[in-house]
Amino acid sequence: MLGKNRKSEILHIAQIEGTIRVEDLARRFGVAEQTIRRDLAQLSDTGQLERVHGGAVVSSGAGNLDYVQRRNRNTEGKARIGRECAGSIPNGATVFINIGTTTEAVAHELLTHKDLLVVTNSLNTANILAANPDIEIVVAGGSLRRTDGGLLGNLTTQVVDLFKFDHSIISCAGIDADLDLLDFDFQEVRATKSIIRQSKSTFVVADSSKMLRSAPGRIGNLADTDILFTDATLPDGMMQKARALGTSINVVQP
Structure with a gap:
């Protein structure tokens, strides 16, 4: 899966599950944990996710979900x-x-x-x-x-x-x-x-x-x-x- 598509899917998973873990995502996408960390860092830089220990959560800056x-x-x-x-x-x-x-x-x-x-x-x-x-x-x-x-x-x-x-x-x-x-x-x-x-x-x-x-x-x-x-x-x-x-x-x- 291309990095852009993977990040889009990661964001979708986060919106459904709330909290996502590096280890779980690496296993799910069949990539190295370091790759997932880079994806999460990029999503965090754009304000879409917030990093927490071991993973990320949906950014609170966007307001509450519907x-x-x-x-x-x-x-x-x-x-x-x-x-x-x-x-x-x-x-x-x-x-x-x-x-x-x-x-x-x-x-x-x-x-x-x-x-x-x-x-x-x-x-x-x-x-x-x-x-x-x-x-x-x-x-x-x-x-x-x-x-x-x-x-x-x-x-x-x-x-x-x-x-x-x-x-x-x-x-x-x-x-x-x-x-x-x-x-x-x-x-x-x-x-x-x-x-x-x-x-x-x-x-x-x-x-x-x-x-x-x-x-x-x-x-x-x-x-x-x-x-x-x-x-x-x-x-x-x-x-x-x-x-x-x-x-x-x-x-x-x-």
Whole structure:
């Protein structure tokens, strides 16, 4: 495969999987690891990827991916996260689920639960849970974000503030090296801050594509939450910092 075509394919893989590794790409394309490193360096120089130890991630400078791209990225990893997180939610709980394709994966796994009260600012999540008559659903209304069915604004936070949640299940656009939870939409940042404040415990669901990814809005820090559910070992340094903070890290392997 020509270098130009290979770099285009590498970028496509990164957009689907989020995080790519030099070793895996070299095996996939049948080339030397040094060749892949050169490809990644060139893609990094053009701002399309960001280098991390052992590989690269999609550049955060381009903004967030659209909903369909995010939904189709790493579906197996998100499904594992969804099953594990849902298993930590007892029947009879009051739960908030925020906007995101990984939180939607959790919603799918809650369809066998009973006597839940779920508040959500995601129309997609509400529609998923509507299939279970044993779940009472409250939609935290607000201004509709048509790109992904999210509801945001003053009305959303007003509804959130009416409740005390046993558990909240939140996602975000990225988690940086300082373990800050980040997002691109400042209204979503505001809503998620309120969700965490109103929750007895907060579960973060974030697949490997979110690690070491930047965004301008700061929700808070992983220290403000209780458990991070993810699908791969955290990059160097992040695991040690998380343990020092006292946040539990649940890596859901295949």
